[in-house]
Structure formats: structure tokens, C-alpha cells
Amino acid sequence: MSQNKEQNKGSQTKQKILKVATTLFSQLGYKGASVRKIAKEVGIRESALYNHFKNKEEIFLEVARGIFTSPFTITHDEIQELAKRGKPFLQKFTMQYKMLTFDKSNESMFRLLMIELMQNKELREQFMHEFHDKNIKLLSEGFFIMMQNNLIKSNDPMMIAYEFISTMFYIRLQITLLRFDAKSTNALSTQFEKHLDFFWENIKL
Amino acid sequence: MSQNKEQNKGSQTKQKILKVATTLFSQLGYKGASVRKIAKEVGIRESALYNHFKNKEEIFLEVARGIFTSPFTITHDEIQELAKRGKPFLQKFTMQYKMLTFDKSNESMFRLLMIELMQNKELREQFMHEFHDKNIKLLSEGFFIMMQNNLIKSNDPMMIAYEFISTMFYIRLQITLLRFDAKSTNALSTQFEKHLDFFWENIKL
DNA sequence: GTCTATATTTGGATAGAC
DNA sequence: GTCTATCCAAATATAGAC
Numbered sequence: 001m002s003q004n005k006e007q008n009k010g011s012q013t014k015q016k017i018l019k020v021a022t023t024l025f026s027q028l029g030y031k032g033a034s035v036r037k038i039a040k041e042v043g044i045r046e047s048a049l050y051n052h053f054k055n056k057e058e059i060f061l062e063v064a065r066g067i068f069t070s071p072f073t074i075t076h077d078e079i080q081e082l083a084k085r086g087k088p089f090l091q092k093f094t095m096q097y098k099m100l101t102f103d104k105s106n107e108s109m110f111r112l113l114m115i116e117l118m119q120n121k122e123l124r125e126q127f128m129h130e131f132h133d134k135n136i137k138l139l140s141e142g143f144f145i146m147m148q149n150n151l152i153k154s155n156d157p158m159m160i161a162y163e164f165i166s167t168m169f170y171i172r173l174q175i176t177l178l179r180f181d182a183k184s185t186n187a188l189s190t191q192f193e194k195h196l197d198f199f200w201e202n203i204k205l
Numbered sequence: 206m207s208q209n210k211e212q213n214k215g216s217q218t219k220q221k222i223l224k225v226a227t228t229l230f231s232q233l234g235y236k237g238a239s240v241r242k243i244a245k246e247v248g249i250r251e252s253a254l255y256n257h258f259k260n261k262e263e264i265f266l267e268v269a270r271g272i273f274t275s276p277f278t279i280t281h282d283e284i285q286e287l288a289k290r291g292k293p294f295l296q297k298f299t300m301q302y303k304m305l306t307f308d309k310s311n312e313s314m315f316r317l318l319m320i321e322l323m324q325n326k327e328l329r330e331q332f333m334h335e336f337h338d339k340n341i342k343l344l345s346e347g348f349f350i351m352m353q354n355n356l357i358k359s360n361d362p363m364m365i366a367y368e369f370i371s372t373m374f375y376i377r378l379q380i381t382l383l384r385f386d387a388k389s390t391n392a393l394s395t396q397f398e399k400h401l402d403f404f405w406e407n408i409k410l
Numbered sequence: 411g412t413c414t415a416t417a418t419t420t421g422g423a424t425a426g427a428c
Numbered sequence: 429g430t431c432t433a434t435c436c437a438a439a440t441a442t443a444g445a446c
Contacts, residue, residue, distance in 0.1 A: 031236035115323045170371035202407035253430045
């Protein structure tokens with residue numbers, strides 16, 4: 001039974017391949033992570049790899065699919081409820097964003113995204129959609145409600161959302177770079193909160 | 206004599222190699238731009254390439270050197286003079302940044318930087334120093350002067366500089382991505398100015 | 411499903427003629 | 429300085445035995 005369960009999600013070997021591939025792709029990029037390295041790290045021969053995936057590209061695509069399935073979700077009701085209270089909405093968003101930044105799995109995915117961003121058109125389009133548009137939509141919805149409730153100055157919600165998310169992204173990028181080299185992120189660890197406070201002070205009524 | 210002039214800056218072939226290599230590296234990354242592709246595009250054999258460069262790495266290093274030699278320069282006096290007037294300082298900075306974003310040569314370099322950022326430690330460190338620290342220093346110097354002259358609210362100059370540059374970077378990244386796919390940047394072309402206005406309204410006294 | 415063996419391609423680099 | 433010829437290593441991928 002337990003075996004059966006596993007098989008639904010792919011064999012254990014297949015899962016291990018995906019796990020190893022995720023790590024290597026996010027450290028070495030598509031070209032740098034050779035099938036040989038992946039197989040060796042998994043502990044099987046290259047040929048055995050082809051029992052689980054048609055080719056290297058297919059491994060990558062399955063790994064890449066995980067990039068945009070972030071656990072970052074706020075329901076429509078939550079947006080309504082939090083945005084009516086103003087800052088708590090931004091606080092919730094910021095804390096979730098910060099958690100993603102420091103989450104090991106999401107960190108790998110983000111690194112992989114940045115590596116392949118300039119070399120994979122599909123990834124660029126998904127970046128624009130999943131990383132940008134979705135966040136802009138979610139945030140501007142919140143800002144719109146805040147304006148209706150006279151909590152913040154009247155302005156273009158999308159524009160404010162853009163201003164807010166851009167700094168978040170930049171902080172995330174910097175932290176990811178530092179962590180890649182195992183450098184301290186102390187100086188940046190409170191940057192998210194600083195941004196939140198600075199921003200709120202500027203937009204609130 | 207004209208020949209002599211050229212030789213000082215390297216032969217014409219060497220220059221052509223660098224030009225081609227810049228383009229290919231910025232489109233395909235270090236691994237993707239093979240010596241073969243470069244030689245073919247230049248119109249010579251691979252072996253001939255080695256008359257001009259010791260190896261592929263050396264070509265890359267010479268290309269990469271150009272990444273951080275941006276023509277973006279404001280003298281100390283200019284900072285003083287412009288910052289005393291407030292917004293004009295930020296306007297000047299923003300326009301220069303916008304020009305770099307749309308300048309073909311700088312665009313290639315920026316793309317190359319983004320491609321190799323996650324795979325080259327030296328580049329990461331230079332990014333932090335040249336792209337981040339330098340801009341933060343320049344901007345915070347300006348903000349400090351503005352505070353002294355009671356033009357903007359009192360705050361940590363470095364923190365404000367961080368907020369300002371992060372959005373600029375994000376706009377630049379987005380524009381670069383769109384241009385890579387030859388997509389329209391109309392929706393983003395005025396984003397720099399929007400950011401400038403929004404920001405100034407928020408910090409001014 | 412994994413292994414050994416092998417085919418095939420691509421990539422970086424050198425030797426030596428012109 | 430460029431060319432032809434060649435080398436060697438690494439990488440993707442397949443065939444067939446176990």
C-alpha cells in the first residue's frame with residue numbers, strides 16, 4: 001500500500017533524481033548540471049536515468065514546473081479582511097515573502113529562475129506572469145480597498161503595488177546572492193521590515 | 206599610421222572577436238557561447254582565435270571587464286550642486302539610469318551580468334559593489350545634503366537610497382527581459398519617471 | 411530498473427603548413 | 429595570422445545483458 005502510494009507520485013528513484021536535479025540545476029544552471037553529475041549524485045548510471053525521463057530537457061522541465069508553484073497564497077476573503085485594516089495586509093504579505101526568501105526549497109527555485117531567466121523564453125514569460133502580474137494584482141487589490149476605506153492616499157493602486165513589490169524583489173535577490181556564498185545576511189535580514197515601515201508611512205493618510 | 210593606432214587597441218580581428226563574443230555571451234551565457242560559435246560568427250577558424258586569446262576564459266574576462274565600466278558618472282561637485290536643489294538630483298540620476306537601460310551596449314552587459322550572476326562568485330561580488338554599493342553611496346550622499354537643506358524628511362539616507370535604487374533596478378530588469386524578446390516596452394517606458402515622482406512626493410518636506 | 415558497452419556530437423585546444 | 433588536421437575530454441543518448 002505504501003509502495004502504491006509512492007508510485008502514484010513516481011518511483012522513489014524518480015523523486016530522488018528530481019531532488020538532486022533541482023539542487024544541481026540551481027547551482028550550476030542547465031548546461032552546467034550534466035546528466036553525468038546528476039546520475040552520479042543520485043547513485044545510478046546515466047543510462048538508468050533514461051528509464052525515468054526521456055531526456056535531460058524533460059528532467060529540467062519537471063524541475064522548472066516547481067518554480068512557480070509557491071505556497072504563497074492569500075484567499076480573496078483574507079485580502080478583504082486584512083486590507084480593511086490597512087498595514088496588517090502589507091505585514092502579512094511581507095512576512096510571507098520573507099519566509100519564501102529564506103525557505104530552502106524556494107531559494108533553490110528562485111536561483112534556478114534567475115539563472116535561466118535570460119536563456120529561456122518560457123521562463124521569462126512565466127516570471128512576468130507569476131512573479132510580477134500575480135503579485136501586482138494581489139497587492140493592488142489590497143491597496144484599492146485601503147483607498148476606499150480612507151486608510152491611504154488616493155493614487156493608482158497598480159503603481160503603488162509596483163513600487164512595493166520591486167523593492168521586495170531586490171531584497172530577495174540580494175539575500176539569495178549572499179546565501180549562495182554562505183555570507184551573512186544580517187545586514188539585510190530586517191530590510192523587509194524597514195521597507196514595510198518606510199512604505200506604510202509614505203502612503204498612509 | 207592608421208594601422209598603428211588600431212594596433213594600440215588590439216588588431217581589428219581581436220576587436221571583432223570581442224564584439225561577437227559580447228553578443229553571444231549575453232545571449233547564450235558562458236557555456237552556451239562556444240568557441241566554435243564565436244569563431245564562426247567572426248568568420249575565422251577556432252585555431253585562429255587562439256592567436257588573439259590564450260583561451261575561452263580570457264575572452265570572457267575581457268568582455269566581462271566592460272560590465273562595470275559604465276559611463277555613469279556624476280562628479281562630487283555635481284552631487285553637491287544638484288542635491289541642494291532637491292528633485293533635480295534625482296531627475297539627473299533617473300535619466301542617466303534610464304539611458305543606460307536602453308543603451309545597446311549596456312543592455313548586453315546587463316544581460317551578461319544577470320546570466321552569470323548566479324554562476325560566478327567574482328561577478329556577484331562586483332555586482333554588490335559596483336551596482337549596489339556605489340549607487341547607494343552616491344544617492345545617500347545626495348539625500349544627506351537634501352536633509353541638511355530641509356528639502357526632504359529626516360531619515361536614514363542609506364535606507365532611502367536603498368528604497369530608491371531597488372525599484373530602478375527592477376524596472377531595468379523588466380525592460381531588459383522584454384527587449385530580449387523584442388516585446389514592446391511602452392507600458393514600462395515611463396515607469397522610471399513615475400517612480401521618480403512617486404518617490405519625491407513621499408520624501409519631500 | 412540497473413548495469414556495461416558503445417555510438418555520436420560537441421567543445422576546448424594544439425601542431426605545423428602556408 | 430590563418431588554415432587544415434587532429435587530439436582529447438565531456439556530454440547526451442541508446443542497445444542489450446542481467
